[in-house]
Structures are given as structure tokens and as C-alpha cells.
Amino acid sequence: MFCLSELEDTVRVPPDLLKLPLEVAIKKVLQKLFLDKVFSLTFFLLSIGLCLFIYDIKSAEGGFVLPGDGAPTYKVVFIIVVFRPFVGEVIAARFKESDSNGLRLTLGFFEDIYVPAPLIPRPNRCEPDPCNRNQMRWVWIFEEQEYIIDDSYQINFRVENISYPPVPTERAEDAKLFAPMVITGAIDDDGLGPVSWWEGCSERNNEDDDT
Amino acid sequence: MKNIIVKANAGALTNFEVLDLLNSRGASKDTTRVIASETVSRSEYKVYDYLMETAASTQTRDSVTKFSDKCKGFKLAKAEILNIINLRPSSDVELTPILEKPDEREIDIEGILALVQELLPPLPTVEAHKENEQEETEDGEQPNMETSV
Numbered sequence: 275m276f277c278l279s280e281l282e283d284t285v286r287v288p289p290d291l292l293k294l295p296l297e298v299a300i301k302k303v304l305q306k307l308f309l310d311k312v313f314s315l316t317f318f319l320l321s322i323g324l325c326l327f328i329y330d331i332k333s334a335e336g337g338f339v340l341p342g343d344g345a346p347t348y349k350v351v352f353i354i355v356v357f358r359p360f361v362g363e364v365i366a367a368r369f370k371e372s373d374s375n376g377l378r379l380t381l382g383f384f385e386d387i388y389v390p391a392p393l394i395p396r397p398n399r400c401e402p403d404p405c406n407r408n409q410m411r412w413v414w415i416f417e418e419q420e421y422i423i424d425d426s427y428q429i430n431f432r433v434e435n436i437s438y439p440p441v442p443t444e445r446a447e448d449a450k451l452f453a454p455m456v457i458t459g460a461i462d463d464d465g466l467g468p469v470s471w472w473e474g475c476s477e478r479n480n481e482d483d484d485t
Numbered sequence: 486m487k488n489i490i491v492k493a494n495a496g497a498l499t500n501f502e503v504l505d506l507l508n509s510r511g512a513s514k515d516t517t518r519v520i521a522s523e524t525v526s527r528s529e530y531k532v533y534d535y536l537m538e539t540a541a542s543t544q545t546r547d548s549v550t551k552f553s554d555k556c557k558g559f560k561l562a563k564a565e566i567l568n569i570i571n572l573r574p575s576s577d578v579e580l581t582p583i584l585e586k587p588d589e590r591e592i593d594i595e596g597i598l599a600l601v602q603e604l605l606p607p608l609p610t611v612e613a614h615k616e617n618e619q620e621e622t623e624d625g626e627q628p629n630m631e632t633s634v
Binding site for chain 1: 493510526534583
């Protein structure tokens with residue numbers, strides 16, 4: 275779910291950083307620009323993902339000081355580590371919250387993973403959560419056993435889709451925080467969902483083979 | 486900000502490699518997380534915390550490289566090999582969601598699981614994680630031992 279991306283940018287190094295070695299100064303400026311940002315250039319119909327940290331600086335040219343500016347500007351080619359899973363990838367996550375639309379999962383550093391109701395295994399039911407008045411909880415019913423989806427176990431999901439919604443120009447006061455990158459996940463397949471569902475499964479299969 | 490994407494994908498990284506990178510920047514050494522904050526940001530620590538609960542935390546460069554090499558005989562896609570390394574499946578039912586259309590390809594599921602068992606270290610256990618949490622509050626020492634002041 276992680277990869278390297280190579281980018282080129284013009285970087286202005288403020289004078290107070292110039293006492294540092296050039297590479298360190300440039301890295302500092304870049305970190306501020308990219309850290310924690312979901313970089314998406316819709317112009318290229320290509321999206322980078324969640325930028326995590328600078329991996330390396332490949333080259334830095336220039337250092338010219340533009341008229342009226344006190345700081346030198348460099349053309350920098352650099353490589354960053356990004357979080358960008360591929361469709362079909364199976365990822366271990368934790369439960370964050372759920373409502374009547376489905377589940378929301380989290381990786382800690384990334385929290386916009388949604389499993390919509392159709393991708394939760396069926397038959398299932400959605401009921402008010404007895405432990406949490408504001409939430410709904412989902413329960414999978416299989417062979418007369420009930421399997422609750424909650425925060426007790428790691429949940430494995432498969433990436434179905436990644437979208438990069440455009441930045442809204444206006445937002446309602448109480449709207450959810452804008453998520454620049456949203457992953458849609460599925461847990462409706464063998465081996466997916468809370469890992470407790472599948473523990474001991476291979477032993478059960480072996481028993482079936484023996485009978 | 487006028488930036489250009491030279492290469493959107495300049496190489497995939499396993500979870501292990503990202504954890505290794507974070508460690509080399511000092512993520513593991515500073516349990517208070519204050520001193521290392523010059524090189525490791527809060528969001529990088531969140532990635533570090535996530536990875537420490539996965540198979541990556543017990544893997545070594547040697548085991549991951551060996552595993553990738555030996556996978557070549559199993560006709561798996563690079564993405565699938567990466568996924569297997571990251572998840573370290575230990576049973577049939579954990580492995581199949583990682584594979585694309587396993588029924589249509591003749592994949593040696595047992596062989597892959599045996600290789601995982603042989604080459605990739607087991608997952609960190611939940612108990613071990615809890616022990617680590619206790620240790621962190623005592624600066625890495627056992628709660629019963631004398632603590633240095």
C-alpha cells in the first residue's frame with residue numbers, strides 16, 4: 275500500500291534555513307509543503323495518494339535569487355513515500371465507527387475507509403448499538419450464528435475503489451471534514467472482515483474432509 | 486505550487502521497507518517521541534504505530550528478499566507477492582482473498598503457505614504488544630525491576 279513517487283517542483287528556501295546544508299534545508303521546505311497532504315493533480319487525471327515523507331532528493335538546480343526576494347529558488351527533483359493502495363489489495367484495519375450506511379475503518383494514519391452496506395456479507399442486520407446510543411452496529415448471520423462487527427478485532431478488507439473528490443468551494447457549517455482521498459472497501463468474501471471470524475477455519479475445513 | 490509528477494509510481498514498497506525507513510529516521514529509539522520529532526513527524530509516528538502491529542514488525546530484510554525470490558516459481562503477480570508479505574497469511578482462507586481469480590489459475594496454495602511459514606517470521610502476538618505497552622511506560626524496563634533515575 276506504499277510506494278515511491280517522483281516529483282519536480284520549484285522550492286524557495288527561506289533565508290533562515292540557509293545555514294543548514296542545502297539538502298537538509300530543501301527537505302525541510304518540502305516536508306512542510308507535502309506532509310500529510312493528499313496530492314492530486316486532476317489535470318493529469320492521476321493521483322499520488324497520501325504523502326508521508328521525503329525519501330530522497332534526486333537533484334537540486336538553480337539557487338537563483340529572484341529580484342525583490344531575499345531567498346534562493348531551486349528546481350528540485352525528489353522522491354516521496356506515499357500511501358496509495360492498489361485496487362484488490364487486502365489491508366488490515368481497525369473499526370472506527372458505523373452507521374446505517376455501513377462501516378468506517380481506520381489505519382490510524384488514514385481514516386477515510388468506508389465499507390458500504392452492500393459490501394458487508396449477507397444476510398445481515400443493522401441495529402442500534404446497545405453500547406453506544408449514537409451508533410448503529412452491523413451483525414452478519416451465518417448458519418444461525420451471529421457475528422457482530424465491532425472494534426474488538428482487526429478487520430481485513432479489500433480495496434474496491436479509491437476516489438479523490440474535488441475540493442469543495444463551499445461547505446456547510448456542520449459538514450464532515452473534507453476527505454481528499456476516500457477508499458471504498460469490501461468485507462464480503464472468504465477471509466475478509468474481522469479476523470476472529472476465520473480463526474480456526476482451516477482446522478474446521480480439515481475436519482470436514484475427514485468425515 | 487507548480488509541481489510536476491515525473492513518475493507517479495517509482496516503485497512499490499513493502500510495509501517492512503517503510504518501517505525500516507522510519508526506524509532509520511529514529512522512530513523506534515525515542516519512546517517519549519519528543520527528541521526525534523525533528524526527523525519523525527507525528528503523522529509518521531502514526532504510520533509507525535500501525536506498522537508495528539502488522540507482520541512487518543517481525544520481518545527482516547533478508548527474509549523478505551528471500552521470500553520474494555522464491556515466489557517467482559509460483560506464478561504470482563508482483564502486487565500479490567507484496568500483499569502476502571504485508572499480511573503474512575497462515576491459512577488457505579487468509580490467502581485466497583489476496584489472489585486474483587485463484588480458481589482460474591493453477592496456484593499452488595499449499596506451496597505458498599509452506600513458503601510463508603518457512604521464510605516469513607510469525608505475526609507479532611497481541612500479548613507481546615501489551616507487554617511492549619507496559620514496558621514503554623517504564624522506559625523499556627520491566628515494571629518490577631529497579632528503574633534508574
